[in-house]
Amino acid sequence: xxxxxxxxxxxxxxxxxxxxxxxxxxxxxxxxxxxxxxxxxxxxxxxxxxxxxxxxxxxxxxxxxxxxxxxxxxxxxxxxxxxxxxxxxxxxxxxxxxxxxxxxxxxxxxxxxxxxxxxxxxxxxxxxxxxxxxxxxxxxxxxxxxxxxxxxxxxxxxxxxxxxxxxxxxxxxxxxxxxxxxxxxxxxxxxxxxxxxxxxxxxxxxxxxxxxxxxxxxxxxxxxxxxxxxxxxxxxxxxxxxxxxxxxxxxxxxxxxxxxxxxxxxxxxxxxxxxxxxxxxxxxxxxxxxxxxxxxxxxxxxxxxxxxxxxxxxxxxxxxxxxxxxxxxxxxxxxxxxxxxxxxxxxxxxxxxxxxxxxxxxxxxxxxxxxxxxxxxxxxxxxxxxxxxxxxxxxxxxxxxxxxxxxxxxxxxxxxxxxxxxxxxxxxxxxxxxxxxxxxxxxxxxxxxxxxxxxxxxxxxxxxxxxxx
Amino acid sequence: xxxxxxxxxxxxxxxxxxxxxxxxxxxxxxxxxxxxxxxxxxxxxxxxxxxxxxxxxxxxxxxxxxxxxxxxxxxxxxxxxxxxxxxxxxxxxxxxxxxxxxxxxxxxxxxxxxxxxxxxxxxxxxxxxxxxxxxxxxxxxxxxxxxxxxxxxxxxxxxxxxxxxxxxxxxxxxxxxxxxxxxxxxxxxxxxxxxxxxxxxxxxxxxxxxxxxxxxxxxxxxxxxxxxxxxxxxxxxxxxxxxxxxxxxxxxxxxxxxxxxxxxxxxxxxxxxxxxxxxxxxxxxxxxxxxxxxxxxxxxxxxxxxxxxxxxxxxxxxxxxxxxxxxxxxxxxx
Numbered sequence: 001x002x003x004x005x006x007x008x009x010x011x012x013x014x015x016x017x018x019x020x021x022x023x024x025x026x027x028x029x030x031x032x033x034x035x036x037x038x039x040x041x042x043x044x045x046x047x048x049x050x051x052x053x054x055x056x057x058x059x060x061x062x063x064x065x066x067x068x069x070x071x072x073x074x075x076x077x078x079x080x081x082x083x084x085x086x087x088x089x090x091x092x093x094x095x096x097x098x099x100x101x102x103x104x105x106x107x108x109x110x111x112x113x114x115x116x117x118x119x120x121x122x123x124x125x126x127x128x129x130x131x132x133x134x135x136x137x138x139x140x141x142x143x144x145x146x147x148x149x150x151x152x153x154x155x156x157x158x159x160x161x162x163x164x165x166x167x168x169x170x171x172x173x174x175x176x177x178x179x180x181x182x183x184x185x186x187x188x189x190x191x192x193x194x195x196x197x198x199x200x201x202x203x204x205x206x207x208x209x210x211x212x213x214x215x216x217x218x219x220x221x222x223x224x225x226x227x228x229x230x231x232x233x234x235x236x237x238x239x240x241x242x243x244x245x246x247x248x249x250x251x252x253x254x255x256x257x258x259x260x261x262x263x264x265x266x267x268x269x270x271x272x273x274x275x276x277x278x279x280x281x282x283x284x285x286x287x288x289x290x291x292x293x294x295x296x297x298x299x300x301x302x303x304x305x306x307x308x309x310x311x312x313x314x315x316x317x318x319x320x321x322x323x324x325x326x327x328x329x330x331x332x333x334x335x336x337x338x339x340x341x342x343x344x345x346x347x348x349x350x351x352x353x354x355x356x357x358x359x360x361x362x363x364x365x366x367x368x369x370x371x372x373x374x375x376x377x378x379x380x381x382x383x384x385x386x387x388x389x390x391x392x393x394x395x396x397x398x399x400x401x402x403x404x405x406x407x408x409x410x411x412x413x414x415x416x417x418x419x420x421x422x423x424x425x426x427x428x429x430x431x432x433x434x435x436x437x438x439x440x441x442x443x444x445x446x447x448x449x450x451x452x453x454x455x456x457x458x459x460x461x462x463x464x465x466x467x468x469x
Numbered sequence: 470x471x472x473x474x475x476x477x478x479x480x481x482x483x484x485x486x487x488x489x490x491x492x493x494x495x496x497x498x499x500x501x502x503x504x505x506x507x508x509x510x511x512x513x514x515x516x517x518x519x520x521x522x523x524x525x526x527x528x529x530x531x532x533x534x535x536x537x538x539x540x541x542x543x544x545x546x547x548x549x550x551x552x553x554x555x556x557x558x559x560x561x562x563x564x565x566x567x568x569x570x571x572x573x574x575x576x577x578x579x580x581x582x583x584x585x586x587x588x589x590x591x592x593x594x595x596x597x598x599x600x601x602x603x604x605x606x607x608x609x610x611x612x613x614x615x616x617x618x619x620x621x622x623x624x625x626x627x628x629x630x631x632x633x634x635x636x637x638x639x640x641x642x643x644x645x646x647x648x649x650x651x652x653x654x655x656x657x658x659x660x661x662x663x664x665x666x667x668x669x670x671x672x673x674x675x676x677x678x679x680x681x682x683x684x685x686x687x688x689x690x691x692x693x694x695x696x697x698x699x700x701x702x703x704x705x706x707x708x709x710x711x712x713x714x715x716x717x718x719x720x721x722x723x724x725x726x727x728x729x730x731x732x733x734x735x736x737x738x739x740x741x742x743x744x745x746x747x748x749x750x751x752x753x754x755x756x757x758x759x760x761x762x763x764x765x766x767x768x769x770x771x772x773x774x775x776x777x778x779x780x781x782x783x784x785x786x787x788x789x790x791x792x793x794x795x796x797x798x799x800x801x802x803x
Contacts (some may be wrong), residue, residue, distance in 0.1 A: 064572045070525055071568035075561045077535040081550030082557050088550075089615065092543025093767040100540040100771055103533045108782040111529045115522030115789050123792050163764075165615075167543075170766040401551040407621045411558040418562045422569050422587075429576040 010408040011083040011400050014415060016382075018075050020375055021419050025069030027374045030144055030190065031197025032062045033137040035224075036117075040133050044126060049440065050216050056442040057217060058201070061433050063118050068426045070111075072419075077103075083408065087389050087399035094160055094168045094176055095150045102146035110139035144190055152182035154390050155381070156250045168390070180250050184243040185381070191236045192377065195337060196370025198228035202340075203367025206360035208437045217438030219354050222363070226353065230341035237334055241297070247384075248298055251391060254384035256309045257320045258327040259294055260284040264308040268301075269294035274328070277321045282310050284324075318386040326379040333373040340366055475768040479541040480751070480758045482775060486537055488740050490530035491599075492643065492733050497524045499644020501567050501592025502637065503663060504585060512656045513585065519651040519797045521571055526786055528564070540771055544615060544761035545751040551617040552610045553602045553624050560598035567591030593637065600636025604629030607746065608685055612755040628681055635674035639736060642667040646729035653796050661720060664728055668716050671732075675709065675739060682746055702745055709738050 036058055043051035077099070080088045088096075116124060116132040124132070153159075159175025160168045170176055205222030208215050248255040256262075260272045262282040271294040275287035292302035299306070309317055340362060347353045385391055389399040497520050507513045520527075538546040550557055570588035574581045605624035612618060645667055648660035712734040719727035749757045762768065 064576065067525075067569055067572045070528065071565040074528065074532055074564055074568075077532045078550060078557055078561060080539060081535070081546045082554055085547035085551045085616070088539055089543050089547035092539050092546065093763040096536070096540030096543055096546075096763065097767050097771040100533070100536040101774055103529065103536045104774060104778045104782065107529045107532055108526065108778075108786070111526035112782065112785045112789050114525055116792055119522045120792055167764070169764045170770065173766075173770050401547075401554075402616055402618070403551055403554060404621055407554055411554070414558060414562060418565055422565050425573060425577075426569055429573060432576070 005405045005409055007403055007405045007408050008397050008400050010405060010412055011403070012396065014083060014408060014412045015079055016379075017412065017419070018072070018079055018415055019382075020378070021423060022069070022072040022076055023374065023378055024371050025065055025072060026140070026143070027193045027196045027371065028200065029062065029065050029069050030140040030193035031195075031200075032058060032065060033133075033140045034194065035197055035201065036062060037133050037137040038224075040130050044130055050220050053217050053438055053440060053442040054221055057438040059118065061430060064426055064430055064433070066110075066114065068423055072423070073107075075415075081401075082411075083401050083403070084389070084399050085401040087394065090166055090394060090399075091154075091168050091390055094153065094170050097170075098146050098150045098153075098177070102143055102150075106139045106143035106146065109142065110136050113139070141190065144193070145186060148186045148189055149177045149179075149182055151381075152179045152185050153177075155179075155185070155385055156181040157390050157393060162393075168393075181243075181246055184239070184246045188236070188239045188243045188377075191232060191239055192370070192374050194228065195232055195236055196374055198225045198232065199337065199340075199363075199366050199370045200368075201225040202229060203364045204434045206363035207435070209354055210357060210360050210364070212437065213354050215437055217442075221438070222360075223353060226341065226344035226348070226363075229337060230345045233334065233338040233341045237338060240331075240334065244298065245300075251384070252307065253309065253312050253316055254318060254323070254381075255298065256307065256312075257318050257323045257384060258380060259298070260287070260320070260324050261294065261306060262309045262320075264306065264311055265295070266305045268292045268296075268303040269298070269306040271297060277324045279317065279320050315387065318384050323380050323384045326376040326383070330373050330376040330380060333369045333376070336366060337369060337373075475765055475772065476758050476762040478772060479537075479762070479768055480748075482772075482779070483534065483537045483541060484740075484744065486530055486533045488737070490527070490534055491740070492736055493527035493530060494524070495640045495736065496520070496643040496647040496729075497527050498567070498592045498596045499640035499642065500648065501588050501644075502596060502641045503644050503648075503660075504589045504592070506663065507656065507659060509582075509585075511654075512652075512659065515652045515656050515797045516648055517571065517574070517588075519648065522793050523790060524568075524571065526789065528568070531564075541763055541768060542751055542758065542761040543763055544756060545758075548610060548612055548615075548617050548752050548756065549602075549606060552619060553605050554621055556598045556602050556605065556624055560595045560602075563591040563594030563598065565591065567595065596637045596640045597633045600633035601625075601629040603636065603743075604632030606752065607632070607682060607743075609754050610752050612752060628685065631674075631681060632678055635671075635678050638667060638670040638674050639732075639739075642671045642732050643729070643736070646732045650726050650729050651797050657725075661723070665717075665720050668713070668720065668732075671735060672709075672713055675735070679706070679742065705738055705742050705745065709735065712738065 036055060039051050039055040039058070042048070043055060113132040113135040116129065117136050120132065121129055153176055156179045157168075158179045159170065159172040159177075161171050163169050201221050202225030205218045205220075205225055208218035209222055212218065244255060244258075259269070260275060260277050261269055262277075262279075262284065268291075270289040270291045272284050272287050272289045275284035275289070277284050295304045295306055296302040298304075309320070340359075343359055343362070344353065347356045347359050350356075353359075387396055388394060389396050500516050500520055504513060504516065507516055535546070538549075566587040567589075568591075570584040570591065574584040574588070577584065601624065604626070608626060608628050610617065610619065611623065642664060645660045645664035649657060649664060652660060712731050716728055716731035716735070719731060747753060749759065751758045751761050
């Protein structure tokens with residue numbers, strides 16, 4: 001039964017499944033680590049107990065998220081070899097050192113200081129504990145930088161030569177790391193992680209405000225999250241626009257597939273809002289489009305000509321319907337986020353930020369929006385890179401391991417079952433943690449491992465709860 | 470980097486990363502393997518708490534081994550992983566179950582028994598898969614045109630099963646001796662009893678693998694038994710005897726740190742033995758470290774950072790262990 005399947009499709013399905021599941025966790029932990037850094041910093045600066053409580057509240061959630069990110073991340077570091085061995089052998093000399101630098105400069109840093117961050121509050125002084133939090137937050141950002149450098153090189157490769165064995169050989173590491181799409185992709189991705197976290201935190205705050213408007217922790221986290229939404233959502237839309245222009249320059253076929261532009265538009269392209277892409281007929285059926293807006297967005301000139309997919313050979317096209325829809329989901333969610341941000345500004349201006357129930361309900365509904373948008377964006381850029389792994393140079397079909405279809409199919413099923421059991425349970429535990437309101441005297445992560453070995457417990461940790469709130 | 474044999478340096482660094490992984494995650498996984506033998510409640514909580522702050526860092530060495538192999542020896546990475554595909558997948562899935570169990574068993578007391586089983590099963594599967602991968606590499610991998618050319622069950626053999634069990638028992642010994650160091654009361658006494666049995670088991674397993682390896686094929690036996698190399702290689706079994714004797718003596722005398730150090734010593738010597746058998750091959754019998762090495766531009770770029778960063782990593786890892794030094798204590802909750 002399984003041997004009839006295409007091993008390349010199965011390997012792609014497995015990579016897509018494992019990376020999508022994995023990406024949810026770092027998207028949250030990048031943002032949460034920075035949020036925890038801010039909370040602990042504010043607590044040390046102001047001494048207000050509400051920040052310490054929020055720190056401990058979100059630290060318990062961070063521990064679960066981070067753990068799931070680690071174990072799903074270990075899988076990724078082996079997926080390249082198990083399922084994409086030809087890619088690994090050919091591109092390893094370029095992408096391998098970047099990923100090894102990610103491990104050396106980021107993973108060890110996060111892991112080394114995580115234990116102290118989670119369990120060390122009573123074992124080291126306040127300053128040292130804040131340092132541990134900072135190192136974990138810094139580690140998540142360094143990690144994002146390296147892996148985005150790898151991805152950007154695969155999208156817009158530069159700085160290498162190709163030897164007689166067909167291997168990519170590094171020529172200039174500066175060019176390999178700072179490829180044309182790297183700065184845009186990095187900014188867009190890190191902001192996405194921050195927005196994802198802001199909407200998750202905002203939803204938790206809103207949920208508890210709906211039950212108890214006076215809860216100081218819920219008020220504080222909702223207010224902080226809404227500031228992020230109001231300030232960062234517009235920045236993200238601008239960053240996304242710049243990223244799109246950059247992609248049009250270097251991967252025009254991808255952008256044309258995202259837009260659904262099958263035919264060239266010599267006098268300015270319309271913006272296709274919705275429709276059903278039909279690659280056979282090379283047209284978007286039932287298209288609802290706005291004239292000239294496509295060129296206005298992509299060229300910042302309504303009458304600028306744009307090519308169409310039919311100007312390129314069909315074997316260069318990515319699966320158009322996937323990127324067409326994933327792109328629209330991402331953009332729609334981005335504007336919905338902007339809407340919530342503006343609404344919160346208005347509520348703040350009216351002095352009703354903590355009382356406006358429909359705003360809180362909307363924020364609860366938007367809680368998962370960041371995760372969906374991040375996955376949709378990732379699908380857009382990765383599926384849009386097809387049919388290549390290294391854009392224009394190494395085809396996906398030529399990158400795959402010499403494995404029989406049943407082996408890949410069996411492992412794919414095993415991954416699906418295990419991920420749904422393990423991460424399904426984890427998501428349920430996260431939801432339970434979030435459903436509990438933040439309290440005064442919030443407890444630390446439960447399994448404080450060891451009694452103080454010769455160090456006096458940092459007395460300040462529990463004291464501030466008695467002081468100003 | 471003039472005058473420096475980059476390939477050899479990288480073989481040493483990858484070897485170090487694998488060794489660091491084996492000893493550090495080895496005692497973590499060993500605790501998972503021994504977990505059902507500890508009483509529900511205080512004993513299990515102590516065992517779990519003794520590794521909760523460090524397991525994540527320990528597992529990072531596995532990512533370093535994988536990432537480092539991809540960077541420095543991409544051909545070996547591209548051959549070994551498809552050749553041991555089911556083992557790799559089983560190991561990764563095992564690591565997922567045991568990794569999430571650390572948090573989940575505290576989050577959900579109602580299902581703690583389930584997550585304890587997941588912790589043990591995941592640790593067992595991961596340890597067995599790692600040991601069998603070692604056996605699969607030692608017994609040789611079919612390679613044609615720079616790619617794996619065997620079937621998807623070639624790794625399965627009596628020899629790989631033997632190495633799998635050997636690593637499993639060895640990890641359990643590391644776990645037991647770690648718990649002797651970190652726990653007290655009934656956990657300590659239980660760990661001591663387990664360690665005595667596991668020490669015997671580890672030595673039997675080490676002897677069985679050592680006896681089987683030189684007769685596998687290729688030229689392993691030459692390295693071990695021919696003059697003048699034997700003068701050097703004979704030191705390895707001699708040191709094993711010294712380590713083993715010290716281990717038994719320290720267990721009988723009730724030492725609390727020495728058993729762990731001696732168990733580490735046994736692993737180190739086993740690792741040196743593997744190095745003697747394998748060098749210069751990385752995928753026997755076809756691919757040497759020189760065949761598999763990445764271009765010099767890749768090796769030197771990564772080395773420039775590694776020589777500064779690895780000592781830093783070791784420093785702050787040591788600090789993290791230092792912060793959580795001493796006995797675990799009996800109260801899990803605060």
